[in-house]
Amino acid sequence: MNGSKTYFPAIATRQAEMRALGRLAGPTKDLLLPLIKLQAWPRIKQSDTGFVSRSLNELFEAFGARRVIIDLASPRYDRESEAVACGRAEISALHAPIEGFRAWVDLMRLHAQFIPVVQWTIDQVILRQEVQELLALDRGLVFRLKRSQNWNRDGIDLLGGISFRGSRVLVIVDCEQIALRDDLTLLASAAQSTILYAKSKLAAPDLHFVVIGSSFPSSFSDIHPTTAKLDIRERQIFSLLKESPPLLRQGIQLQYGDHASVYAAERTPSFRGSPRVDYPAPHRWIYHRRPASEGFGVAAKAITDEDDWDKALLCWGAQEIRRAAAGDVAGLNSASPWTAVRINVHLHQQAHFSAGGASVIEEAWTD
Template sequence: MQIDFSQYSYLPCLQCSEAEQIAYAKLSEEDKNAILPIFELSQVKYEAALEESVTAIAALVSSRPFVIDLSKDRAPPPFVAVNNPDQGKIAKLQKAQDAYNKSLTSLLNASDGFAEWRTLVGKFPNAVPVVQFTDPETQGKNILRQAVQLAKSGYDHLAIRITQETNEQIFPIVGQILAILDSAAQLLVIIDCGQGRLQTSERAEFAKKAIARIIEEIEPSQAQHLSAVCLSDSYTTPGNAKLKLYESYSWQLWLEAREKFPFLFGDYGANHRLKKANTFMPGEWKAQVVYPLDEAWIVYRHPDAQDANGWIEGSKEIKGDPSYDGACNCWGSELIDKAAVGDIIGATFARFWHAAKINMHIHRRIGYSFEVMSGSDGP
């Protein structure tokens, strides 16, 4: 499949949670065609096998091009209540989590050029595989073999993901991967600056230094053909304020990173990824409604727990806020429109409202990223 990475202005990075699946599935055909999503295989829900995420992604993307990656987060252990723990349920859940982690370990086994990962990737001929590794200092030969074998298997385009924690030994390896490809245009470099609302300039500096190190490893004539996406997200778990405007810092980070290289824009779809110490802990939930703006989010958090009426009240509050512009025209905004007049039929679970936020965010980012990159100076 021939792919021109540079034609995409926005690359959302999504995992396999139910909310993220719903959000993507509810995008219009036009929106789906406008993005190159990065899908990370991850646990769909507790007790789910890794194969379920493979099936889910296959159903979502159909024949569209996408980047396939693997979340390296292990499934957490079961939650154990202090009083009267259900040992049978705990044992069942632990077995499921152990099975998931075993599958993850197999896919990250470096033997024979990450053979298990390459076998899984073979199920997706329309994918751009992310070259896997955990320790580039010791896995160099197998990382390179992985790239060579993927290219021989018909994958004309590859991707590689670099985070702030990645060992610097990855940079000469990226140069070697580029040497086996006919053109640098066949490799997408994903510079993942992580999530958070602090140290924006420091994370942008990481992106600039990382891409500069890669360019040092290739011929100057090839550098102009290289595509890279700067990935970050500043959405956060809302505080206790009933209605609040949260500014997005992702564009600021992207603009700073872009001073030295024409990065494409990417984020986590306004999905705040939390590291879980254990599986779901029973507790109170509070209804939230989020409306994305170009560079911010209007966030409503209902004060009362376990109150589905919060989605109705939240939708009314957001539509009445001075910052609300009604510019989103997609499934998520339709959910808010209906709730604002008291209709939440079919949307009485938190996952639908989480999905609505991601769906609207992606829809809005598509238009805004194109607008920004078509301009001369950015936002």
């Protein structure tokens, strides 16, 4: 399942995230094993069979036939329209635990490159049926343990007696949204306890662990009205855990993931304030905000003037920042494309930093 993959980003099937993923260079994509949070696309074409199938088409266009981990996003309730209601109904049907999550298992069966994530339920019979049927697909299996769900320990407890021998099992320990006030040592300790608990409960000889989270903020004006440099706190948690003696004694080689520089908690749509350009470096995010009268080009120029700016960085998002800094903001004069730019740079940086290599990719990209 893991192979040569070095980075495990959680990415939803949303327009900005699919655009950012699709514009990565091929060699960079090859370093990723993304955790795709499947949600309904907000609109469909006549040729689409549904809102979920449109999301899958967008994923295939962005990432090709490469293997991906597939999980389910929660149904959308952020706004109401006929399309959103139809999409929500499709996602809700996949969440239904009927017959061992039959709809979910059937969807996974249709796509050979999908590595399935187990959907949790407190019904032991249904959960165990789902796990056995997903194991029968012979693609490996993923458990996602969420901080907000008490790390899903009650679900792990229901799996006693199931043998995972012959299957590669990946456990994703999801710290979810990491607030500025969160004590990282305590959070890392909780994640470590979860890893050790899962290892003790799962009869899986081929067992692997990834820790993910997001400290990307929901608001920037509260931090600083014009500019700031923010530590990537999920990287700090990973650093605390990677060399942890209790994990090393258990032979656990932890791998890194995150929420791809996206705020991980529920919220209303963001980035409606002043023009802002973000620059993700390997260990921190740098942002510049400017008044509407100055615009995104001025913010981009402030980014390229930073000492942290990597002049050798050639990914699509970095090129878009350079273009805007030079005065060309065609297609970049609103908030949405800048979200894709940030995510693209972040994915590129973290993929190559995790791989321990240079971030320059000598491969042309096309827009």
